[in-house]
Structures are given as C-alpha cells and as structure tokens.
Amino acid sequence: MSRQDIYDITIIGGGPSGLFAAFYAGLRGASTKVIDSLPQLGGQLMALYPDKYIYDIPGFPKVLAREFVDLQVEQAMAFSPSICLEEKVTDLRHREENGHLVLELETEPGHVHLSRTVIIAAGVGAFMPRTLDIPDLERMEGKGVHYFVKNLEVFRGQKVLVVGGGDTALDWALSLLPIAQQVTLVHRNDRFRAHEESVREVFASPSEILLFHELKELHGNDHVEAATIFHNKTGAELTIEIDAVVLGLGFLANLGPIREWGLELTKNSIEVDPTMRTNLPAVYAVGDITNYEGKLKLIATATAEAATAANYAKNYIDPQSRVFPGHSSDKL
Ligand SMILES: Cc1cc2nc3c(=O)[nH]c(=O)nc-3n(C[C@H](O)[C@H](O)[C@H](O)COP(=O)(O)OP(=O)(O)OC[C@H]3O[C@@H](n4cnc5c(N)ncnc54)[C@H](O)[C@@H]3O)c2cc1C
Numbered sequence: 001m002s003r004q005d006i007y008d009i010t011i012i013g014g015g016p017s018g019l020f021a022a023f024y025a026g027l028r029g030a031s032t033k034v035i036d037s038l039p040q041l042g043g044q045l046m047a048l049y050p051d052k053y054i055y056d057i058p059g060f061p062k063v064l065a066r067e068f069v070d071l072q073v074e075q076a077m078a079f080s081p082s083i084c085l086e087e088k089v090t091d092l093r094h095r096e097e098n099g100h101l102v103l104e105l106e107t108e109p110g111h112v113h114l115s116r117t118v119i120i121a122a123g124v125g126a127f128m129p130r131t132l133d134i135p136d137l138e139r140m141e142g143k144g145v146h147y148f149v150k151n152l153e154v155f156r157g158q159k160v161l162v163v164g165g166g167d168t169a170l171d172w173a174l175s176l177l178p179i180a181q182q183v184t185l186v187h188r189n190d191r192f193r194a195h196e197e198s199v200r201e202v203f204a205s206p207s208e209i210l211l212f213h214e215l216k217e218l219h220g221n222d223h224v225e226a227a228t229i230f231h232n233k234t235g236a237e238l239t240i241e242i243d244a245v246v247l248g249l250g251f252l253a254n255l256g257p258i259r260e261w262g263l264e265l266t267k268n269s270i271e272v273d274p275t276m277r278t279n280l281p282a283v284y285a286v287g288d289i290t291n292y293e294g295k296l297k298l299i300a301t302a303t304a305e306a307a308t309a310a311n312y313a314k315n316y317i318d319p320q321s322r323v324f325p326g327h328s329s330d331k332l
Contacts, residue, residue: 007033007082009313010105010115012089015043017287017302018121019072024310025119026079028325030317033115034081035107037088037126038251039148041076042069044288045299047127047251051167051195057299068299087111088126090257092118094281101282117313120263120270120278120285121306125255129247132163136218144224146246152179158243161186161227163215169248170198173207176246183207184240186229188214213238218245258289266291276309282316284309 009025011018014036025032040046045054045065053062060068084107091106105113129147131137137145149155149172160180162173165187171194173185185202190211192199203209212233219226219239228239255268264271264279269291276284286309287302295301307325315323 004114005031006102006114006116007031008115008317009033009117009119009310010035010103010113011081011119011121012036012105013043013121013123013287013289014038014041014083014085015121015123015287015302016045016068016072016299017123017306018043018119019069019076020303021119021121021286021306021310022076022081023072023078024307024325025313026076026081027328027331028310028314028321030310030314032079032081033084033113034076035084035087035089035105035113037086037128039086039150041073041083041085042066043123043127045069051171054299084111084113088128088257089122092261092280092283103282116317117282117284119276119306119309119313120258120283120289121287121302122255122258122285123288124253124268125258125289127251127253130249130252131247132215132249134215134217140218140220140224140245143222144220144242144244145218146244149175149246152176155180155244157181159241160184161215161229161240161242161245162248163187163245164248164250165189165192165194166248166250167194167198168250169246170194170202172246172248173202174198174205177205177207184242185209186213186215187211188232210238215245255289269295274308275312276305277312282313284313 008030010033011021014034022032022034050066087107089105089107093104103115103118156179158180159182161184163186173183176183213229214232216230217228226241230237270285272285272290278285286305288297311323
C-alpha cells in the first residue's frame with residue numbers, strides 16, 4: 001500500500017503497546033501502519049533503558065529491554081505492517097468520504113496518512129533527541145551532525161567526536177572504534193551513567209577521552225570540519241579536526257500536539273473506556289498515555305490494552321466481525 005491509501009488501523013507510537021497493537025491488528029487481517037518520531041522502534045525501552053533487565057513480563061523471568069524489543073518487532077512484522085519512522089504526528093483530523101469516516105494524520109515533515117481508525121500508543125509523548133544550544137548545530141544536521149548511529153559505514157575512516165556520558169554515547173563510541181579513523185569522547189564531568197563494563201572498555205580503548213569538556217562550536221561550510229570544545233572548569237579551549245559529531249545526550253519526550261486534538265485528557269493522559277476508546281470517533285488509546293480507574297503503567301498492562309484496542313478497532317471497521325479474536329493457537 002502507498003502512503004495515500006487508507007489503512008484500516010494506524011498506530012501512533014512504536015513502543016511496546018504500539019508494536020503489540022500492530023501484531024494484533026495484523027492477526028485480525030487489518031492493514032496496519034505504525035508511525036514513530038524516532039528512527040527506531042521500541043519506545044521508552046530503546047530510548048531510555050535498552051541495556052536494563054526487565055523482570056515482570058509474562059514468560060520472561062529476565063530479559064534485556066533491547067532483546068524484548070527485537071522479539072516484539074519480529075512478532076509485529078509477521079503481518080508486514082507499514083512502518084514510518086522519524087515522523088512525528090502533529091495533527092489528527094476527521095473527515096467524511098463517500099459516507100465513511102476518514103482520519104487524516106499529519107506528520108512532521110509534512111506527510112498526510114489516511115486511516116479508518118487510529119490507536120494512540122504515544123507513551124509519554126514523542127521522543128526527540130536532546131540537543132545543544134550552540135551555533136550552527138541545526139545547520140549542520142545531515143552534514144556531519146548526527147543524533148543516532150544508524151549505519152556505521154557512514155563513519156568509515158572518519159574522525160568522530162562523540163558527546164555524552166550515558167550508555168548510548170558509550171555504546172556508540174565503542175561500536176565506532178573499529179570503523180572510524182579516530183574516536184574522541186567528550187563528557188561534561190567524570191561520572192558516567194553507563195554500564196561499568198562499557199566505561200572500562202572505553203577507557204581501555206584507543207579513543208581519546210576528554211572529561212569536564214563541552215562542545216562550544218562547530219566549524220565548516222558544507223560539512224563539519226572541526227569542533228571547538230572547552231574545559232568547563234578552566235575555560236581552556238581546544239579546536240580539533242573532525243568529520244562528524246554524534247550527540248548521545250538522551251531524549252526528551254513531549255506530548256505536544258496531542259493536547260490539541262480534542263481528546264479528553266486528565267493531566268498528560270487520555271481518558272479511555274474499557275474498550276480503550278477515546279472520546280473521539282474511531283480513535284483508541286493504549287499504554288502509558290491512557291488513564292482509567294485502576295490504570296498501571298507497565299508493559300504487561302500496555303500490551304493487554306493493545307490487544308483490546310486492536311480487536312475493538314477491527315470490529316468498528318467491520319461490525320460483522322467478532323470482537324473476540326479466537327485463540328491464536330487455533331490460527332497460526
Ligand atoms: C527506566 C525505566 C524502566 C522501566 N522498567 C520497566 C519494567 O521493568 N517493567 C515494566 O513493565 N515497565 C517498565 N517501565 C515502563 C515501560 O517502559 C512503559 O510502561 C512502556 O514503555 C509503555 O509503552 P508505550 O508503548 O505505552 O509507550 P512508549 O514506550 O513511551 O512508546 C511511545 C512511542 O510513541 C512515540 N510517539 C509519541 N508521540 C508521538 C507522535 N506524536 N508522533 C510519533 N510518535 C510518537 C514515541 O516516540 C515512543 O517511541 C520502565 C520505564 C522506564 C523509564
């Protein structure tokens with residue numbers, strides 16, 4: 001299907017609830033699309049704690065967040081949903097077409113997606129990478145400024161500056177080492193919010209580590225050529241030649257536009273009924289973003305809500321179909 005086709009179910013958010021909703025929607029034969037602002041699936045698990053163990057998911061006595069996401073993605077992809085990453089849904093509108101309700105989802109950077117129903121699985125809001133308030137950073141995006149390491153090959157033979165002291169920054173520094181000509185890690189203090197093993201590995205590696213340093217300025221016209229960094233205790237400045245800078249500063253979540261769509265909200269949460277329906281026609285919500293009596297913000301409950309929402313959305317699109325999906329053990 002193309003972007004202009006009307007999907008049965010469009011899911012805003014590719015975290016655990018969105019991924020399970022995608023699986024269930026596929027199981028019910030619905031054409032499904034998942035949209036997420038991040039370049040990766042997994043929601044909070046990948047953005048905030050990929051290397052932490054989770055102990056309270058049924059069937060997993062202990063599982064790394066990133067491994068759980070891999071399995072969820074595999075399960076969701078069984079029915080080939082369309083996946084649109086790096087798109088933030090900014091507007092949700094209803095219109096009628098040939099007597100049928102059509103939902104229009106507008107995204108940054110300017111696409112419009114059409115759907116019969118929508119499941120909002122937006123967690124704590126759209127995750128965007130934390131950035132720095134320094135000159136020319138925005139101008140250099142795509143010209144050597146990176147917020148993710150998606151493809152290591154891009155950095156082959158390059159001099160790369162990695163900024164940050166968390167797991168993400170250290171993981172990137174370590175994975176870039178065999179590919180890049182030189183890796184320099186800049187961190188604003190000497191405390192790392194990362195696994196001890198990763199910290200030990202980085203210090204034992206040939207990468208250059210500059211503690212108590214911060215990025216001040218980037219240089220270059222069409223591409224990053226150098227960076228000025230400063231020691232935040234002495235003020236001493238240093239300009240180093242680089243080809244790329246990777247900012248591993250974590251993420252900020254923002255409910256942002258969702259507040260403007262006419263949904264019934266309590267603080268930052270969307271009110272839903274027991275079928276996960278919101279106050280807007282054909283719009284359901286699941287996971288951390290929802291509120292109802294007895295709500296618990298857990299992966300186990302988020303995924304159960306996703307199954308409920310997908311089945312009710314299917315029944316909304318096709319009232320002849322049963323809400324109860326039957327047992328998957330009888331189907332696959
Ligand atoms: C450090 C930490 C540890 C945790 N440990 C556990 C644990 O051990 N067990 C447990 O059960 N739970 C745990 N949780 C909670 C668990 O991660 C959440 O309950 C779960 O992630 C909720 O899933 P979700 O799909 O509802 O939302 P999220 O995981 O938040 O995913 C929402 C996704 O929607 C996207 N999105 C939002 N708005 C938009 C938009 N407008 N356009 C496009 N995309 C959008 C976001 O970018 C994000 O990727 C933990 C949370 C944290 C922070």
